[in-house]
């Protein structure tokens with residue numbers, strides 16, 4: 001009988017150390033062996049043995065196994081950040097002079113890595129598509145396309161891609177697929193089950209959940225993960241620290257209950273905003289008014305707590321006044337922690353983009369992005385209400 005994620009995440013490995021209910025942190029750079037034969041044997045099976053902590057470490061291994069179970073992956077590998085995981089997964093999939101297709105609203109640093117870094121270093125071209133329709137990808141496939149990189153929902157506009165349809169058309173052409181699943185978490189969406197080759201996450205968001213760690217993970221099939229381990233993981237060296245892996249083990253125990261609360265709170269806040277006369281639109285895949293609501297329902301079993309809305313006013317001073325008037329919402333980047341956060345994409349985009357680029361990315365000056373935390377939903381609503389009243 002297979003246990004549900006709630007039960008799996010609350011259970012520790014069979015081997016208990018002195019009966020400790022919480023497994024220890026193996027803060028070791030290396031592991032020793034009784035003799036020549038044992039060292040020799042460990043080298044023959046490097047994927048299984050603890051030899052040196054740039055490879056495998058018991059604390060890290062434990063966290064990786066828990067993640068693999070909830071994600072339906074053969075294997076997962078933890079990295080020092082989401083970007084370390086993303087860049088390693090992408091490098092595994094591409095070849096020099098090849099071509100990548102991704103979505104317009106992909107996470108900013110990922111977009112720069114693909115379109116700028118890989119272009120300069122490996123002459124790889126990247127095509128950006130809206131991605132709302134699987135045909136967008138099909139129409140842009142070239143002979144040398146090596147990778148389709150997805151992010152669904154995308155963390156800027158929450159646009160979805162049909163993961164099953166894209167995975168199937170990529171397989172036909174021998175193109176690798178990666179999906180950034182940070183928003184939905186491995187509890188609410190299973191890209192690997194839908195045929196995607198690799199799933200990547202910023203562990204710094206919901207998986208960590210306590211705003212106290214930065215990490216990333218790649219999840220996938222056995223053979224490919226083994227190849228990735230002995231190349232992109234061991235050679236690029238983006239390992240997670242045992243302490244951060246231990247913090248993650250702590251976090252995972254409460255992941256299901258946290259996600260349930262994020263989801264409930266976010267729905268209450270989104271419904272309040274949707275009915276408010278000063279709000280133009282709320283972009284949250286859980287709402288029936290969301291343009292891709294049906295697709296979301298088909299491929300996700302739940303919704304997290306990050307979404308955006310647009311104020312009706314375009315007056316930058318009023319937008320600032322609203323933002324600054326929020327008292328419970330902390331002002332800052334990132335998301336997925338216990339604390340509610342508010343961010344105005346205009347703060348970064350006004351520095352970097354022209355107004356045409358703004359429109360092209362489907363982002364307005366008056367867009368506000370909020371990460372709904374674990375506070376009382378009524379308090380969050382009251383905070384938003386008072387800030388809307390003064391503008």
Ligand SMILES: *Cc1c(COP(=O)(O)O)cnc(C)c1O
Pocket residue numbers: 081082083084107151155180182183201202203204205214215216
């Ligand atoms: C934060 C984030 C990343 C990058 O993760 P880091 O842990 O900050 O390196 C990647 N993708 C998405 C969708 C993110 O929100």
